Ligand SMILES: Nc1ncnc2c1ncn2[C@@H]1O[C@H](COP(=O)(O)OP(=O)(O)O)[C@@H](O)[C@H]1O
């Protein structure tokens with residue numbers, strides 16, 4: 001195993017039971033992601049991008065084959081171990097932001113840190129740092145309902161980044177955003193990728209995102225059809 | 231702990247529904263404490279009054295005496311044993327002679343108990359001193375309710391008819407020399423108190439008594455053929471049983487009220503878990519374990535009751551204190567009720583009562599919040615994140 005491998009997927013098959021039979025969403029995938037990559041799973045809707053991201057994120061299990069994330073084989077992790085992996089090393093960014101509506105921006109960003117053993121002072125500093133990264137220091141006390149979509153997604157990025165995870169998984173992060181906000185967000189993530197060496201894996205079919213990717217993995221019907229570096 | 235902080239924020243964020251649940255719980259909490267405080271206050275007051283007026287430190291009964299069977303009265307009198315005379319003179323025991331009689335106030339006929347008692351005694355608050363003096367008529371004191379019902383006032387004359395020891399009828403005029411107010415039906419309901427010497431003469435039962443009332447500090451440890459000791463346990467049993475029954479009856483009502491409140495909390499939980507799937511999925515993605523999330527939602531539900539305790543205290547404490555000072559007017563009088571009960575009851579709250587009620591509410595709310603939350607541990611994170619379950 002190479003030292004800079006962060007995710008190694010071999011012979012991955014994911015089947016979902018439908019009716020009496022199965023639907024094969026991922027069909028024999030072999031992929032490796034290195035530390036610090038800024039790569040994306042690209043393909044039409046239904047090609048298996050989200051399914052793949054969920055497995056890498058230890059939210060779902062392979063039907064066959066293995067997905068090893070930071071040395072943990074996802075299919076073999078207990079619920080607790082998987083939660084620990086996510087808590088300590090993974091950050092998620094969703095299409096629909098998934099902010100907690102009753103919390104302020106500060107509290108939303110602080111949340112992942114509450115799950116880690118950190119003092120209030122350490123947490124505060126980390127949250128403020130993260131809000132500087134995404135340029136939202138003036139919205140600390142706002143609630144999600146008072147923010148625009150672009151601002152919400154920036155809060156979500158700050159939340160994913162605040163604990164400085166090794167790997168960030170972003171599923172269609174720009175699908176609900178206009179062009180200006182999409183570029184803004186991507187630029188932020190590119191910068192964080194460069195400054196913090198955080199690995200990013202996207203799932204997207206948005207050309208605005210694809211432009212920024214340093215590696216583009218094309219999926220079609222659950223198979224990798226192209227894997228290009230820029 | 232963070233679970234409390236998070237739960238608190240979520241609960242406050244939920245708005246109106248939270249406050250409705252909290253309000254209902256706080257209301258029930260105050261109601262239960264008030265109700266049981268009333269029973270407690272009634273119990274205290276009744277026991278105090280019964281001791282002060284009726285039972286003193288205990289009674290000694292002629293063995294045939296049965297207060298529930300007036301027909302046995304003819305056979306339940308006997309000469310007072312010599313061994314008791316000393317204590318009677320010291321004022322530790324007061325003999326009471328009881329016989330059936332009929333009075334004719336304003337031509338109506340009313341069956342009563344005639345009770346003879348020493349004009350000088352210290353075992354009961356009965357104003358027996360009023361009976362002292364030279365009267366041609368039989369001097370008598372009666373309770374206020376009896377006075378009202380029979381329309382008798384101080385100075386009024388009323389014909390009394392009774393039977394002597396041989397069963398021969400006799401009649402005479404009685405004069406009301408005092409009217410007293412007591413909340414103990416056993417000394418007021420249909421009763422006329424007269425000097426015991428006079429009653430003994432009237433019935434030709436010299437030196438006899440039906441019962442003896444002991445002073446509060448005095449306990450009779452003697453044993454005399456034909457006489458039995460009735461202690462507080464015996465004399466207060468009926469009263470206490472009554473209050474116990476009322477307590478149990480009240481509990482049923484509150485169990486039902488609680489069930490309704492718990493249904494509301496349960497419903498809120500089910501709804502909030504259903505509506506917040508996406509949030510639950512997000513918690514999972516951020517690395518909370520399922521049991522942490524179950525705990526979060528359980529604490530959140532249980533917090534309803536904690537808020538109810540805290541917020542219920544704001545109106546509850548002043549209200550309950552005010553009530554315990556002002557008392558609660560009873561719709562019945564003691565004679566109509568047949569038990570010692572004051573016109574006003576002053577609730578008495580014990581620390582045990584308040585803590586027990588609070589604990590029961592907090593524990594049941596916690597259980598009710600936990601039950602639907604278990605569903606979270608069966609949720610699939612990927613489905614939950616999409617918010618598409620069911
Ligand atoms: N839980 C599921 N049960 C059944 N089919 C599913 C489930 N999740 C995804 N699929 C199917 O798998 C395929 C890939 O889905 P997904 O990974 O979400 O695609 P993408 O994110 O590329 O649009 C789709 O056809 C979808 O309908």
Ligand SMILES: [Mg+2]
Nearest residue numbers: 049050051203
């Ligand atoms: Mg998708």
